[in-house]
Amino acid sequence: MAQTYELEASARERVGKGSARALRREGKIPAVIYGDKQAPLSIAVNAKEVFLKLHAGGFKTNVATIKVDGTPIKVLPRDYQLDPVRDTLVHVDFIRVTDSTKLTVNVPVQFINQELSPGLKRGGVLNVVAHEVKLTVTANAIPQHVVVDLQTADIGDSIHISAVKLPEGATVVEQGDFTIASVTGSSASQSAGA
Structure with missing residues (x-):
């Protein structure tokens, strides 16, 4: 059975390299939630929390609940990017899911x-x-x-x-x-x- 976990996130107004670098300096990483016939949602998540989940194993098979400014969204991590030199998370893509997806x-x-x-x-x-x-x-x-x-x-x-x-x-x-x-x-x- 799938394990679940929760993450706190905030919606991002600005996207692009400059805003992504600013987020990383604050200890956050940019992420996007796709799917379920809804518009993509750009968010910022805590880099340390996501990095620990990534290295705990089963990252792409564990359903997460992301609270975006208090609103819960069930997601599954679909892809992520690591910095090729420092091996730190750079970006994560999530897909919206329901129990029957x-x-x-x-x-x-x-x-x-x-x-x-x-x-x-x-x-x-x-x-x-x-x-x-x-x-x-x-x-x-x-x-x-x-x-x-x-x-x-x-x-x-x-x-x-x-x-x-x-x-x-x-x-x-x-x-x-x-x-x-x-x-x-x-x-x-x-x-x-x-």
């Missing part, structure tokens, strides 16, 4: 029970093919991760998307039964078996 998001894959996998116990190696899976879900049901259980994975096994239990209502965007990971033998496991 259908979205396409990249959800990280989490592997569990690696210590129980017979193939990994014998020295096999987990080769991750897909670190993320592109899903279509509603905004109120964005999963934090897709879980792949490796408890029965042996050397030579491949884990396909069809073997993964997806959250209710989620559909995979990519066609076919693609491979998420495989367990292969290492030279150490082959020499141990000889």
Whole structure:
């Protein structure tokens, strides 16, 4: 299930390089809220708060409530820009959402029970093919991760998307039964078996 958080913001009257630089000197960054058949809304958000949310993980899959001068707007971060030298946030784009809004998001894959996998116990190696899976879900049901259980994975096994239990209502965007990971033998496991 999607996690949520709140941010305070103020509407921006002026846009452009000069006003953006002035905002950054004040510890804020420019942002824009798009979508829902409404005009784009230029806002300013606290740079430190957004930077911490960005580095906490799941930034583009967590729904936020932005209070623009007291008015709450549910949004999902769609894109952001970082300064190439200082690695600080420069700009963020948000998209308006409702609980029933259908979205396409990249959800990280989490592997569990690696210590129980017979193939990994014998020295096999987990080769991750897909670190993320592109899903279509509603905004109120964005999963934090897709879980792949490796408890029965042996050397030579491949884990396909069809073997993964997806959250209710989620559909995979990519066609076919693609491979998420495989367990292969290492030279150490082959020499141990000889």
